[in-house]
Amino acid sequence: MKAHDGMYIDGAWRPAVGTETIAVVNPADEQVIGRVPAGTAEDVDAAVRAARAAFPGWKATPPAERAAVLSALHEELGRRTEEIAETVTAELGAPPRFALAVHASMPVLVAGSYAELAASHPFEETIGNSTVLLEPVGVVGAITPWNYPLHQVVAKVAPALAAGCTVVLKPAEDTPLTARLFAEAVDAAGVPAGVFNLVTGLGTVAGQALAAHEDVDLVSFTGSTAVGRRIGATAGGAVKRVALELGGKSANVILPSADLAKAVTVGVANVMANSGQTCSAWTRMLVHKDRYEEAVELATAAAATYVPGERVGPLVNARQRERVRGYIEQGIAEGARLVAGGPEAPLATGYYVSPTVLADVTPEMTVAQEEIFGPVVSILKYEDTDDALAIANGTVYGLAGAVWAGDDAEAVAFARRMDTGQVDINGGRFNIRAPFGGYKQSGVGRELGPHGLGEYLQTKSLQF
Ligand code: NAP
Ligand code: MG
Numbered sequence: 428m429k430a431h432d433g434m435y436i437d438g439a440w441r442p443a444v445g446t447e448t449i450a451v452v453n454p455a456d457e458q459v460i461g462r463v464p465a466g467t468a469e470d471v472d473a474a475v476r477a478a479r480a481a482f483p484g485w486k487a488t489p490p491a492e493r494a495a496v497l498s499a500l501h502e503e504l505g506r507r508t509e510e511i512a513e514t515v516t517a518e519l520g521a522p523p524r525f526a527l528a529v530h531a532s533m534p535v536l537v538a539g540s541y542a543e544l545a546a547s548h549p550f551e552e553t554i555g556n557s558t559v560l561l562e563p564v565g566v567v568g569a570i571t572p573w574n575y576p577l578h579q580v581v582a583k584v585a586p587a588l589a590a591g592c593t594v595v596l597k598p599a600e601d602t603p604l605t606a607r608l609f610a611e612a613v614d615a616a617g618v619p620a621g622v623f624n625l626v627t628g629l630g631t632v633a634g635q636a637l638a639a640h641e642d643v644d645l646v647s648f649t650g651s652t653a654v655g656r657r658i659g660a661t662a663g664g665a666v667k668r669v670a671l672e673l674g675g676k677s678a679n680v681i682l683p684s685a686d687l688a689k690a691v692t693v694g695v696a697n698v699m700a701n702s703g704q705t706c707s708a709w710t711r712m713l714v715h716k717d718r719y720e721e722a723v724e725l726a727t728a729a730a731a732t733y734v735p736g737e738r739v740g741p742l743v744n745a746r747q748r749e750r751v752r753g754y755i756e757q758g759i760a761e762g763a764r765l766v767a768g769g770p771e772a773p774l775a776t777g778y779y780v781s782p783t784v785l786a787d788v789t790p791e792m793t794v795a796q797e798e799i800f801g802p803v804v805s806i807l808k809y810e811d812t813d814d815a816l817a818i819a820n821g822t823v824y825g826l827a828g829a830v831w832a833g834d835d836a837e838a839v840a841f842a843r844r845m846d847t848g849q850v851d852i853n854g855g856r857f858n859i860r861a862p863f864g865g866y867k868q869s870g871v872g873r874e875l876g877p878h879g880l881g882e883y884l885q886t887k888s889l890q891f
Contacts, residue, residue, distance in 0.1 A: 438620025481621025675826030751801030825866030
């Protein structure tokens with residue numbers, strides 16, 4: 428077991444003010460694999476002061492130089508992909524192949540995209556007799572969840588640094604080791620002292636102190652709706668910028684003309700990836716009544732190929748496992764038909780949940796409305812296209828979704844009517860430069876690509 432001392436503040440690993448630590452647990456075997464300091468409000472304050480002191484210098488650094496630093500960070504992360512993948516497997520439980528292909532490799536690509544954007548983004552525009560300067564917002568407080576431990580960090584820190592902001596990061600208590608690796612990469616890349624700072628700790632202590640700190644100009648949060656709502660209210664009260672990414676209940680709409688087998692198989696895979704712990708997962712499968720039973724059979728067969736402990740990992744912790752099991756039980760109690768999986772533990776050790784398919788789910792059921800965050804697919808039946816649209820749009824969320832049809836044009840016509848931030852057309856691939864974020868209660872603001880960079884900029888108009 429590794430003990431990790433200190434937090435990365437002002438360009439160095441320094442001891443935490445307090446002596447409390449957080450145990451990091453491997454959810455596959457329930458063993459403690461490390462400890463990190465539990466930061467307090469004092470640690471957060473030291474980090475914010477370092478970020479504030481570093482801000483004028485980083486803001487004044489020409490974009491091309493910021494791009495060079497981000498390029499070095501991209502390389503340092505790339506050099507560490509194996510170690511990152513192993514760390515994500517150890518603290519999140521992600522199967523090694525998925526950890527390498529997604530958890531380690533995708534953030535490297537995102538860091539690379541911001542190295543390019545820092546160099547090419549127009550930080551100035553002309554509107555009539557005005558020159559509009561796009562300037563960094565200031566000190567960013569970034570609070571990230573555990574489900575994509577490095578991606579969520581890079582999706583906030585890289586655009587913030589590209590924009591000229593400085594950052595204090597409070598990562599999830601369940602996955603701080605990956606965040607420490609990120610800080611090591613930042614240090615090795617030669618990012619100037621204070622530009623990036625890491626404070627590990629509990630959300631209710633360090634997270635709250637960061638979100639409420641008066642010298643933080645923008646809070647960027649990804650996580651639960653409950654915490655996001657509170658952070659949004661605090662930021663609103665202080666009149667500071669806030670970006671919130673709060674999850675979803677995305678619809679996978681399979682229109683009658685679609686290739687049903689493909690749409691169902693890809694749809695189930697989308698939910699099972701990362702054990703269902705993906706905010707944009709297509710957790711509601713919508714199928715026309717005439718093809719419904721066929722779809723249920725296909726989904727049942729697809730779910731059986733996700734063997735816990737092999738293709739699908741555990742949930743992050745015991746609390747999440749109990750939460751997900753509770754939702755499965757509630758679904759059955761409210762009248763859903765269990766066709767695969769169920770609430771029983773599939774393995775004696777580890778926080779595993781069986782890949783589960785619930786059929787005959789109706790729109791008002793809890794499992795059709797709330798984010799479960801586990802390997803659970805709900806299959807709903809629709810009568811016609813308007814009914815499908817009403818069901819698809821019938822939750823408080825609007826983060827992602829999918830539409831499948833015989834041709835792209837038909838799918839696009841449906842997608843235009845969906846209240847959601849992203850829609851994959853006939854299995855379109857994830858794009859690390861496309862704006863990612865929610866309509867409705869899925870959040871405020873966008874991440875990734877040039878739109879993600881824009882979140883960290885504010886405008887100043889000069890009139891001539
Ligand atoms: P969470 O509590 O919202 O955690 C997200 C981050 O916020 C973590 O770093 C957390 O620290 C921190 N935090 C917690 N309370 C805080 C507070 N009062 N002030 C400031 N920061 C605070 O989410 P969770 O408990 O890990 O997961 C619960 C549910 O949230 C999941 O079942 C899922 O539905 C949803 N979720 C959504 C996403 C997403 O990508 N949108 C990601 C994760 C979870 P700690 O780690 O110490 O709690
Ligand atoms: Mg929490």
